[in-house]
Amino acid sequence: MRSLAPSMTRSVQAVAEAVASDPAGCARLTVSGLAARTGTSEATVVRAARLLGYPGYRDLRLALAALAAQQESGAAPAVTVDIAVDDPLADVVAKLAHEEAQTLTDTAAGLDLTQLAAAVTALATARRIDVYGVGASALVGQDLAQKLLRIGLVAHAHGDPHLAVTGAVQLGPGDVAVAITHSGSTGDVIEPLRVAFERGATTLALTGRPNAPVAHYADLVLATSAARETQLRPAAMSSRTSQLLVVDCLFVGVAQRTYETAAPALAASYEALAHRHTATSGPSGA
Numbered sequence: 001m002r003s004l005a006p007s008m009t010r011s012v013q014a015v016a017e018a019v020a021s022d023p024a025g026c027a028r029l030t031v032s033g034l035a036a037r038t039g040t041s042e043a044t045v046v047r048a049a050r051l052l053g054y055p056g057y058r059d060l061r062l063a064l065a066a067l068a069a070q071q072e073s074g075a076a077p078a079v080t081v082d083i084a085v086d087d088p089l090a091d092v093v094a095k096l097a098h099e100e101a102q103t104l105t106d107t108a109a110g111l112d113l114t115q116l117a118a119a120v121t122a123l124a125t126a127r128r129i130d131v132y133g134v135g136a137s138a139l140v141g142q143d144l145a146q147k148l149l150r151i152g153l154v155a156h157a158h159g160d161p162h163l164a165v166t167g168a169v170q171l172g173p174g175d176v177a178v179a180i181t182h183s184g185s186t187g188d189v190i191e192p193l194r195v196a197f198e199r200g201a202t203t204l205a206l207t208g209r210p211n212a213p214v215a216h217y218a219d220l221v222l223a224t225s226a227a228r229e230t231q232l233r234p235a236a237m238s239s240r241t242s243q244l245l246v247v248d249c250l251f252v253g254v255a256q257r258t259y260e261t262a263a264p265a266l267a268a269s270y271e272a273l274a275h276r277h278t279a280t281s282g283p284s285g286a
Contacts, residue, residue: 008051009211014038015048019060024068031057051209055106055225100241106225107242111249119220120253122202123148126176129155130196132164132189133180140206140243141180147251151258152265161188168195175201182224182239184212193217206246208239222246 008016015038019026026034034057035042049060083095123129129148133141138159145157158164171177177196181189184207197203197217205218208225215221224242255262 011040011044012048015045023064027064103241107245110223115220119204122176124254124257127174129176130167131157131178132192134188136240137180144247150269151255151262164192168192171196171199171201173200177201178204180206182208184209184214190214
């Protein structure tokens with residue numbers, strides 16, 4: 001809560017402060033009950049839960065109950081709320097699968113379809129597309145760029161911040177710059193997006209923090225959802241799931257809009273790579 005406080009509105013801060021001061025009491029409240037207690041709305045309570053790193057209020061409420069129980073017992077906190085360090089592997093698989101499914105559901109429910117449609121239109125008609133991301137988000141950016149390349153669009157993924165800014169300088173009206181950052185405050189991603197924005201390119205941000213600094217330079221913002229960060233499941237893992245869903249939504253939307261050119265381009269790429277997927281019988285076939 002302390003780290004996110006500067007980006008919170010007063011109403012969201014009210015919810016966060018209530019949760020921090022009385023986890024046990026808040027854990028017993030429904031979303032409408034917590035809204036009434038803090039003088040806010042149900043939407044604000046849900047927004048506060050997401051800003052604190054939870055997919056929804058239900059998950060925050062469960063975490064509060066676990067925290068309250070731990071405080072009352074005086075026991076040391078577990079490694080994570082859901083996955084313990086001594087969990088059997090089968091339980092780890094089941095719990096992660098549940099979290100992934102919940103993340104996808106929350107991301108789909110929270111997507112702004114108007115913003116998504118505008119982003120699809122911008123990408124489908126772009127002269128050039130630059131994608132920025134670092135760390136795990138760089139992998140997601142590469143996935144988006146290679147998908148767009150396969151349907152005939154000019155797309156580049158930049159993981160190096162210096163090359164990203166160098167490329168952004170070349171953008172202008174008719175081009176699109178995409179920034180992927182779960183935190184929304186990664187300077188190496190924000191800087192090239194700012195340059196592209198100032199040069200007139202259409203800018204798009206995929207972020208788990210829609211009110212974060214990256215949004216200042218984004219014409220369009222697509223919010224992603226992620227399971228809470230824990231010691232055994234860092235944000236780089238949980239955020240990637242929702243980011244990849246949004247990337248797939250963008251790709252399919254663009255492919256639909258450009259089907260007459262996308263379909264032949266996709267078929268040509270399959271044909272060009274077909275021989276690389278043919279098994280050989282031995283060294284003589286290498």
